[in-house]
Each structure stands twice: as structure tokens, then as C-alpha cells.
Amino acid sequence: MTLVTSPDAVDKFSSAYEKFTVEKATSPNWVKKLREQAWSTFSEIGIPTKRRGNELWKYTNLQPLTALDFYAGHSGSVTTARIKNSAPWDDDWHTLVVVDGKFSSELSRINDIDGLQLISLNEAIETETDDLKSLLATLAGKEEYAFSALNTAFLDDGAYVSVAEGVKIEQPIHVVHVTSESVESRAVYPRLLVDARAGSSIVLIETHLNIATTSQFSAPVVEIFQGESSSLRHYRVQMENEISFHLGTTRVSQQSDTDFTSTSFAVGAQIARNDIHSLLDAPGASCTLHGLYMTNGVQHQDQEISTTHAKPGGTSDQFYKGILSGKSQAVFSGKVIVMRDAQKSDASQKDLNLLLSRGAEVDAKPSLEIYADDITASHGATAGHVDRDTLFYLQSRGVDEESAKAILVRGFAEEMLNEFEPTALYDFVERVTDERIPVLLSESDTIGTA
């Protein structure tokens, strides 16, 4: 693949990087080395462009991002009340708050439980060198991917979740990444590392919240390591403001008989990309990646979803639903790779879209790459408006057109909303959806598909 380096885009970050390395001169050597390697990767590839042949960025144009200048750093003040107001919240949850990439112990609410360690990444780096050293940036950082490299180059702090062998935690662990208010546009690099040991079981909620009124750039990286027979229920809520950029990377490594189930809810940002890759690295692993995205105005949502079956007997399921209005654009790029050794794998992939207006665009690329024969794989994709006949049916029962449409759109989303099990989380995504649907419909200019 040819990626084109735009020297400008690299230059935008290079002075910040130099300043950062001076500030962090006392970091442990192995961390400094990670940063250096990542910076050299990033300076080689730069911010990707849409250029022909750059398959990964065919439908997502980052020009608006490269046009802006971003300052590194963190500033504004954040209160618990402010977070509660705009993010899912439950007092019983274990909550870790990371503001502009820096762990905030004042805002975090950590309950003491045996076998569960919830600390700042910095603290983990200082105290737990050997365990952490073998994991940090091994999934995201060394790969040739611009934004995980950029995050790793500015690796500073973040959150660290470690669950001991066999420990099952009932209450969800909520990691809130907040971008604070600032007059300047800043680049923030939130980072989360999850080490879920064999036989453990947790529920992890990851919220990306942006309370700034200005344009911000966030490039979060999440690395999840799952030991044998562990189970991890993951939720991702992306609530950036509509003039910001969110380029997230999630990398999961699954050992044998693990279960990773993830549901994402994405409504924010001007340009957002949720790049998630799960590696089924041992037999019998199961991976579910689901999500709902809603876009309006000139928003752009890109779901880059991939699963690699490296060993036999794995199961994977990718299922995304999108609702688009205004002049927005959504991209679903799903990929399933079944490697030669991964016999008896089962993979399915689906992307369904509701297109509510002229000017909205959906680009779906559900692809399968199969090198083993004793497997089953299927995929499907659809795009269309609400069905006119169904609309007519509702109207003939006395429901006015707008309400009928709202019912159908809500019905389309329902299936995904129902996956958000923790009550406070469900209530939150439901509230956001119900607030968003009238906005989507106000930008809708067509009746439906015949």
C-alpha cells in the first residue's frame, strides 16, 4: 500500500512532539523507546489522504483535519456534575475519569475490590513495569496505522484496568474520556489498557465525551488483552461535539474460549472513525462487534471493523446499523479474515442503513478474506429509506406522517439500543436517540422507499 506523507500534516505535530520529549525526559527508557518508534512510524506515513490506492481511506477525507492547527496539552476544568449531565452515569459503577488524556483521581470513583486494579496508566508504568511492559503498545503502536502511532508517540497517561485470574466483577467499569473546554483546538491522546486475566469477567463502558465548544481532535487508543476463558462485555459511547474530530483505535487480543462482545453507540463528531480490530488468537474464541451510528448535518462516521480468525473454532459476528440524514456520510468497512489454520470458523457480517435524505451518502464495504475451507461465512448489506407501505399502514391508522416516520426510525434503532444492558446506560442511549430522531427527521426530505 502506498501511503502519502504530507509533510505539512507531520509538521503540525512535530514541534509539539519535540516539546513533549523534553518534558518527559525522565520517563522510563522503554516508554521513551515506544514513543520514538511510534513517532518514526507516524512521520513516515503522516495523516492519511484519500488518494487512489489508499484503500483504508477511500471514503474518508481528512482534509478538514489537516487544515487545522492543534496544540497539545490539557487545560479546562471538569466537574462531576458536568459529566453526569452529558454521559451515562451510575453511582454504583466503578468510574475512571480521564481528562484530556490525563487520569483524574478527583473525578474518578473507585471502589476497593479484591483482584480489580483501576489506576492511572502513569501509576501502572511506575509500579508494574514487567506486566505492563509485555502488553503496552504491543497491539496498537507498532502497526502501520497513523493514529495509533500518533497516540503512542504522545503516550503519557490514561487508564489501566487489570482484573486478576478468575475474578468476576458485577458492576460495570466506566472509563470516561473527557475533552475539556478550551479556546484553542487541541489534540488529545486518551489511552486505555485492559488486562483481563484467565477466567475473569467484566463489563466495560467506554465513553468519549467532549464538553468543549471549539473544534478538538481526539485520537484515543484502547488495548484489550483477554486471557483464557475470560468474558468481556464492552460498550463504547462516542459523544464528541459536532465540530470535532475523533479517530479512535481499539485493538483486542483474545485467547482460547474467550468471549468479547462489544456494542458501540456513535452520534458525535464532524469526522469520526471507530477503527476496531479483534484477533482471535487461540481456538474457540468468540467476538461480537455491534453498533449503531446516527449522522446528520455534514457529519461523517466511519466504522472500520475487522476480525481475524487465526485459530480454529472461532465465532465472529459484525452487525452495524446506521441512520443518516442531512448531507452526512457514513462508511462501514467490515473485514473478516479467516486464516488457513482457522478451520471450523463461523463468521457473519451485516450492515443495514436507513437513508433519510437527499445528499446523505452511505458507503458499505463488507469484505471477506477466507483461506480455510471448513468454515461458514456470510455477509449482507442494505440501504434504503423507511418502507412506504409500512408508513402508509401507520398513517391509515391515524398516525400522522412525522410520527409514523419517527416510530419506524426508532424501531430500526431499537434492536441495537436493547443491547445496552446496564439500566443507566440504556436510559442514556435511549434519551440521546429520542432527542436525535426529530433532528434527523427535520433534515429528511423524502418520504420512503417504494
Next chain:
Amino acid sequence: MTNQNTISRESDLSGGEYKWGFVTDIETDLAPKGLNEDIVRLISAKKEEPAWLLDWRLRAYKHWSELEQGQGEPQWAMIDYPGVDFQDIYYYAAPKGTSEAPKSLDEVDPEMLDTFEKLGIPLQERAALAGVAVDAVFDSVSVATTMEKQLSELGIIFCSFSEAVKNYPDLVQKYLGSVVPHSDNFYAALNSAVFSDGSFAYIPPGVKCPIELMTYFRINTEGSGQFERTLIVADKGSYVSYLEGCTAPFRKTSQLHAAVVELVALDDAEIKYSTIQNWFPGTKDGEGGVYNFVTKRGRADKNSKISWTQVETGSAITWKYPSVILRGDNSVGEFFSVALANNHQQADTGTKMIHIGKNTKSTIVSKGISAGQGNNTYRGQVQIMPGAENAVNHTQCDSLLVGDKCGAHTVPYIEVRNPTARLEHEASTSKVSDDQLFYLMARGLSEEEAHHMIITGWSRDVIKELPFEFALEASQLLKVSLEGAVG
């Protein structure tokens, strides 16, 4: 300048493999190897072409050389090959003695007729019996066109491309490059610069072509490339069914085939284009074989219909995406494909359906079979443009894996820019079901027979779209091509 090239017949052909691997021992008129502006001029001069066509070729050559010096060959397909040395290819190879086209079948070299006999092409009387009009392209020159007279009574023009350039220059000039411009892609540019012959068909308004038109392509000369160009124009309200078949001799060096096919369906017209591609796939160990880089595209005007059906069993590499530009309201595009990759074959094939007009409709059914160490990729694009009100697409692509060393890939691109469009895509990948195999084998079929029966049944949705004689051949081809893949 000319070069007498006589080739002895390969004798080490083992039975049950490629049955069309014979070499015809005839004298060939060859231009020197390599490509430069002089070769383009030479080809044009040999064919006594008008100045506009030479200009067009030179523009294409200029574009191609820029591409070659720039990014080179396209790299995005899932195919792996050592690359092509474009200076090590004969760009013009004509059977000697045909520098003047034969006036009748009697003038055709008997040995060549014998070749076609072996291929089973119904030339001569058999042509009439089978109701097929054949234009046979041997290396790059069209050698015989049958039933031209019967067709001309209806006003149908069916002749070699070179004849069309001489006799119907206005039609050729109007439509050549109108669907696949010379700058379309690397191989289309190459073809536009050096194409030496091909077929041309024109169906006048309101005429339903009563017989199936057919072209048979064959690469004979070692180290030669074949660059044929086909142009079919169906005028308003007309109908034509067109068949294309291809073979090449058994050779250990690879041969390049870069064809361009342009279809023009004017208002209310219908074109049905069927292909059986059986170019030499290379040996079991992956030596030789045809590199098939083909650009095929149709333009569908108001209420018209273009239907592509292909059975791809040959070629070491297939890179081919027959497409339809649905620019007229209510136009229909169809793509039915069975592609098989056995041994070391690699196929990256699919279609593009570009919906521009209102109420346009497209259907895609693709069946990919991978066996041995073959790799088969479906790559398709469905584009719904903002003006395509109520456009409908349905895509189904299924892959079957035979053996644990092959690969089956599916890469669809779906781009929707109109909310009234309805689009559905579904795909599946699996191996032949053990239960089905067991059932058939319990009834006395051998494993191989059982596989063949299941695969034929599985491909039926596509095979049934083929004209009758072709359907039979296609089924046989699948059987022969799969030999050795099971057990």
C-alpha cells in the same frame, strides 16, 4: 520485419487436463517484440487505418506510457504475479497470408479451419445448423465471418473490427471509446494503443437479431499478446445475443490478453453478452497460463437492458469486471458469473453497476469456486448516484471452497447517494456440505462425481442464463477444470 515462426506441437500433454492446448503449425506474420510509438504506427499502417484512428491510438499510447512510467500496473487486485514485461511481447501476430482478409471460407487456411474444428466451433455449415454466426479471431486477426450475408439482409452488420473501420468508419468513430475511453485504465489504454482486431456488430433500429452472434478468440503464437477490441451497438429497440469463447495453447510462458469490449444499448434495446473464458490456466505447478486483463463495459440508455453472463474457468490470472452504466431511465443491468480457480489460478472478478437514471435496476449473481491452491475474489461495485430515484439493486455472491489450500474472498463496494434507492447485498462462503456429499456417495456416486453434481447445481442460477449450447459446454468445462481437485 516479418518472422517465420513455426512451432511444433507440444507432445507432453497429459490427458484430462487442458484439452485445448494444441498449437497450430502455421506461418505467422510477426512485428518485432516490444512496444513503442513505431509499433503503434506499424499496426495502424498494416491495417490501413484512417488518420483519426492512428491519432486515437497514439493518444492512448501516450497515456499508457505515462501510466507505465508512473504507478505502473494497477496493484489493487488480490492477485500475485511476477509482473509483465511489456517489452517482451509481440504486439502484432497475424497468420501469414491473411494480410488480405479472406473473401470466403475457401480462402481460409485449411489448417486453421482444422484448429477451429478441434475447438468445436461450428464454422461453415455447422454454423448455419447451429444458428450461430461466428467471427473467429486467431491471435489478433479476424479470420472468418460466417453468415454475414444472411445477417446483412436484415441490415445487421457483423464483421471483424478492421473491416468495420474500412466499411463503416462513421459508426466506429462515433462509438469507439465512448464507453471505455482510451484513458480508462492501464490495460484499456494499452489495448487502445495496440488492438489489432476484434468484432464489430451493429443492429439497426427495431431489429431482433434472429441468431446468436459469436466470436471465438484464440492465442496461438508463443510470447504474443492478444489485444482484441469488440464493439457492439444495438440501435433503438433492437435485440442481440452475443457469445464469446476463448482458448489458448499449452505453453510454459505466460501470455498476456488485454481486451476491451464496449456495448452500446440505445433506447429500448437489449444486449445479452455471454462469455466462456477457457484460456490456458497454466500447468498444475502454476507455470505459464494466460494473464487475462480485460475491460468490459456497457452503456444502457432509456428502457434498455444489458446482461453479462460469464463462465470463467481458464487463465492463470483473471482481472475482469464487466460493468453497466445505467444512464437511461428504467434501464436494467445484469451480471451472472461463475468463476473457477483451481491449481494456482487467481481470479479477481466482479462487476460495476453505476445507477444514474431513474428507476434503474441491477441484479448481480456471482458464484466463485476455489480449489487446489487457487484464489478467487469477487470484487464488485454498486453505485447509486443522487439522481437515481427508486433505483434497485440486488446482489448475491457465493463462494465455494474445495480443499484447504485455496482462498475465497469477497470485496463489495456499495455506494448509495439517493434515499429512494433500495439496495441489498448478500453473500456466503462455505465448502461443499459433507451431508450432501455423503448422501450422493451413499447412492453410488464417486466423490468426484458427487462434487461435480453439487457444484453444477450450485452454479445453476448462472448457467441457466447461458444460451443452450453454451450451457452444456460450461457444465463440461467446470467438470474438466475441477479434475484432480477432489480426493
